Amino acid sequence: MNELALRAEHLGKLYKIGQTGEHHTTLRDQLMASTRALFRRNGRPHMGSGTLWALREVSFEVKRGELVGIIGHNGAGKSTLLKILSRITRPTTGRAEIWGRIGSLLEVGTGFHSELSGRENLYLSGAILGMPKAEIDRKFDQIVAFAEVEKFIDTPVKHYSSGMYMRLAFAVAAHLDPDILLIDEVLSVGDLAFQRKCLEYAKRLQEGKATVLFVSHNMFAVKALCKRVIYMADGQVQFDGPPENAIQLYEGDSRLSMAPWARGMLDADRSKRPIAITDIEVLDEHGQSRCVFDYGERMRIRLQFDASESVTDPNFNISIFRSDNVPCCNYNTAMDGLSIPSLYGKGMIEVLTPPLKLVAELYAIHVMVWDAKFQQLYSAQMGMTFHVRHHLLSPHFGVFHEAAEWHWDPDEGESFLMHEGHTTTAPQQLS
Amino acid sequence: MPLPSAVLEPSTSLLDLDLKAIWQYRELLYFLVWREVKVRYKQTVLGVAWAVLQPLMTMAIFTVIFGMFVNVPSDGLPYPLFALVALLPWTYFSEAMSRSSVSLVGDAQLIRKVYFPRLIMPLAAVVSPAVDFLLAFILLLAMMAWYGLSPTWGIIMLPGFLLLGLITALAVGLWLSALNVRYRDVRHTVPFLTQCWMYASPVAYPVSVVPEGWRVLYGLNPMAGVIEGFRWALLGKQSPDVGIMMVSVIAVIALLIGGVIFFKHMEQTFADVI
Numbered sequence: 001m002n003e004l005a006l007r008a009e010h011l012g013k014l015y016k017i018g019q020t021g022e023h024h025t026t027l028r029d030q031l032m033a034s035t036r037a038l039f040r041r042n043g044r045p046h047m048g049s050g051t052l053w054a055l056r057e058v059s060f061e062v063k064r065g066e067l068v069g070i071i072g073h074n075g076a077g078k079s080t081l082l083k084i085l086s087r088i089t090r091p092t093t094g095r096a097e098i099w100g101r102i103g104s105l106l107e108v109g110t111g112f113h114s115e116l117s118g119r120e121n122l123y124l125s126g127a128i129l130g131m132p133k134a135e136i137d138r139k140f141d142q143i144v145a146f147a148e149v150e151k152f153i154d155t156p157v158k159h160y161s162s163g164m165y166m167r168l169a170f171a172v173a174a175h176l177d178p179d180i181l182l183i184d185e186v187l188s189v190g191d192l193a194f195q196r197k198c199l200e201y202a203k204r205l206q207e208g209k210a211t212v213l214f215v216s217h218n219m220f221a222v223k224a225l226c227k228r229v230i231y232m233a234d235g236q237v238q239f240d241g242p243p244e245n246a247i248q249l250y251e252g253d254s255r256l257s258m259a260p261w262a263r264g265m266l267d268a269d270r271s272k273r274p275i276a277i278t279d280i281e282v283l284d285e286h287g288q289s290r291c292v293f294d295y296g297e298r299m300r301i302r303l304q305f306d307a308s309e310s311v312t313d314p315n316f317n318i319s320i321f322r323s324d325n326v327p328c329c330n331y332n333t334a335m336d337g338l339s340i341p342s343l344y345g346k347g348m349i350e351v352l353t354p355p356l357k358l359v360a361e362l363y364a365i366h367v368m369v370w371d372a373k374f375q376q377l378y379s380a381q382m383g384m385t386f387h388v389r390h391h392l393l394s395p396h397f398g399v400f401h402e403a404a405e406w407h408w409d410p411d412e413g414e415s416f417l418m419h420e421g422h423t424t425t426a427p428q429q430l431s
Numbered sequence: 432m433p434l435p436s437a438v439l440e441p442s443t444s445l446l447d448l449d450l451k452a453i454w455q456y457r458e459l460l461y462f463l464v465w466r467e468v469k470v471r472y473k474q475t476v477l478g479v480a481w482a483v484l485q486p487l488m489t490m491a492i493f494t495v496i497f498g499m500f501v502n503v504p505s506d507g508l509p510y511p512l513f514a515l516v517a518l519l520p521w522t523y524f525s526e527a528m529s530r531s532s533v534s535l536v537g538d539a540q541l542i543r544k545v546y547f548p549r550l551i552m553p554l555a556a557v558v559s560p561a562v563d564f565l566l567a568f569i570l571l572l573a574m575m576a577w578y579g580l581s582p583t584w585g586i587i588m589l590p591g592f593l594l595l596g597l598i599t600a601l602a603v604g605l606w607l608s609a610l611n612v613r614y615r616d617v618r619h620t621v622p623f624l625t626q627c628w629m630y631a632s633p634v635a636y637p638v639s640v641v642p643e644g645w646r647v648l649y650g651l652n653p654m655a656g657v658i659e660g661f662r663w664a665l666l667g668k669q670s671p672d673v674g675i676m677m678v679s680v681i682a683v684i685a686l687l688i689g690g691v692i693f694f695k696h697m698e699q700t701f702a703d704v705i
Contacts, residue, residue, distance in 0.1 A: 007435075083702065084439060085439070086545075086546055087437065087439060087546035088542075088543065088544065088545070088546055089699070089700075089702040089703055090440070090441055090699045091439060091440065091441060092441055093441065094440070095438060095439060095440035096439040096440070097435035097438050097439075098435055098436060098437040098438075098439070099433065100436060101436070102437075102546075110540055110541055110545055111538075111540075111541055111545070113470055115469075115470050115474070116470065120469065124465075124466055127458050127461075128459060128541065128545055128547065129545065130456075133458050
């Protein structure tokens with residue numbers, strides 16, 4: 001099958017900075033700005049420094065039935081691309097053609113009104129997603145059964161539990177049966193279990209010959225699902241091809257990027273920071289490079305650093321974040337009793353973790369250098385990821401699992417039962 | 432290769448109405464109107480009675496103040512009826528205008544996440560108060576029966592006048608809703624605008640008190656034509672001045688075309704700005 005599902009040609013999107021809706025410009029601001037602009041005209045109103053090309057010259061084609069992963073760092077233009085393809089916003093330049101009905105899992109629960117019943121919301125939400133009423137009528141029972149809300153279908157959704165609400169919302173979106181499905185895992189709400197449900201749905205749709213575009217930060221999911229991956233950076237397509245190569249590029253670029261939460265706390269220019277982490281290696285106990293660990297294995301993390309000025313009493317930190325950004329654990333030199341009086345120049349530091357008791361998931365390593373009292377941050381970098389494998393433990397079991405000590409004495413139990421039997425007969429004897 | 436079902440590109444044409452898309456989404460229009468109607472009186476004690484109570488209470492106040500104290504002429508009609516016939520289209524219009532002005536901002540979540548022709552939103556907002564209008568209309572017919580008046584044959588023109596009111600509200604709503612996305616000043620302006628507009632419309636007084644020389648200017652307000660039309664169609668007052676009506680209709684069409692162009696222009700950045 002060689003039919004196209006989607007073709008993008010030289011797509012570009014220009015944003016005026018500050019056009020993000022965070023603060024609403026008032027008429028007064030606008031009037032003042034335009035008055036100022038009158039006095040310093042430069043003749044190019046759209047090309048000034050207050051603009052940003054979120055997307056530039058993006059061209060690609062997707063055939064029917066393909067499952068394409070889109071990866072890239074925050075701000076690489078992935079979400080903007082999906083917004084254009086789902087027609088929420090228009091491109092500034094270029095054009096895209098689409099063959100078929102587009103659905104996206106961004107939209108789960110949009111248009112729900114808390115005062116309306118499940119039944120009413122189902123119709124409303126279906127209509128918003130573009131389903132004709134006849135189609136909703138036909139799929140009604142199926143959707144309700146899928147959401148498992150049969151008993152409450154005529155109750156206002158404000159009385160629903162959040163789980164029921166999500167199930168119903170997802171059930172509507174999942175029955176849209178789009179020809180092209182767009183998933184932005186980064187933005188989609190919901191816990192890991194819900195995200196899994198979305199992926200299963202995507203897979204099922206694709207087996208039914210639908211086309212899927214899948215934006216994700218989860219390289220394992222991308223590798224497992226996609227045969228083709230588009231890697232984006234700075235609003236442009238950097239690579240389009242086999243997932244291994246795309247992920248390699250992505251990881252190469254992301255290896256030592258600044259942790260997003262540290263923006264504003266650190267100088268954006270790495271060379272201006274007192275200490276920089278120049279390499280992070282993830283190894284097994286014996287020093288072999290690895291990215292998948294079995295539950296209970298120990299892990300070696302080796303850091304290369306370069307201190308451009310003398311740093312006294314540095315505190316090296318390694319934090320492990322689950323892929324849904326839950327901080328799981330932290331190892332740091334100050335608390336683990338390693339004191340480093342001062343550092344200057346290049347060097348290496350390594351930690352051997354205790355046996356990993358984290359549940360099976362994808363984790364990211366953030367490396368930070370603080371002072372001993374956690375007052376000043378010298379460096380914060382991230383990028384390496386690893387996976388923990390276990391046949392049973394998942395985030396349903398919590399963040400980590402550690403064996404506990406149980407105590408059960410069969411003899412005590414029996415004596416207790418006998419004792420009870422004895423006491424119940426005792427009053428009879430007395431009477 | 433079949434034709435693509437959608438082409439996404441920067442909008443170039445000025446008046447790109449895309450009526451086909453609106454037609455495709457007509458069921459969404461229906462559901463949005465239905466949602467408005469359904470949700471409007473939820474968790475109220477009086478419920479849908481509000482639709483009737485509001486014009487009724489305003490009529491009572493007008494009758495006492497303008498009919499009795501100020502003694503405003505009512506062209507020989509009983510003042511309560513004279514006022515109510517005007518209050519019905521006026522209440523409809525002011526509701527339609529204020530609901531449509533917040534229609535986009537009130538559903539920002541939808542705009543940010545789902546595609547549909549955005550024009551549907553102000554459109555649904557001007558259609559939904561028509562349900563309230565119909566309920567209040569029953570009250571009006573009852574009042575007319577009480578006064579022993581029966582509608583003239585002109586009643587067949589009534590839908591036309593209502594439609595003129597609807598289009599006026601839509602035209603204004605297109606401007607206001609699109610402006611509101613970018614400038615939240617609109618929210619503060621609308622109540623004031625509504626008040627001014629009511630004084631400029633023959634709700635509490637007849638057009639006959641407006642000096643001759645002002646009539647054409649007065650006719651620029653389409654609601655003047657709508658309200659006069661209602662009085663004529665229902666109470667058999669002298670027929671509205673054809674000249675004034677023509678000015679009204681032309682004013683509405685100009686406002687509507689401008690509104691559509693402006694809305695379509697702003698629409699491209701709604702999702703980015705809202």
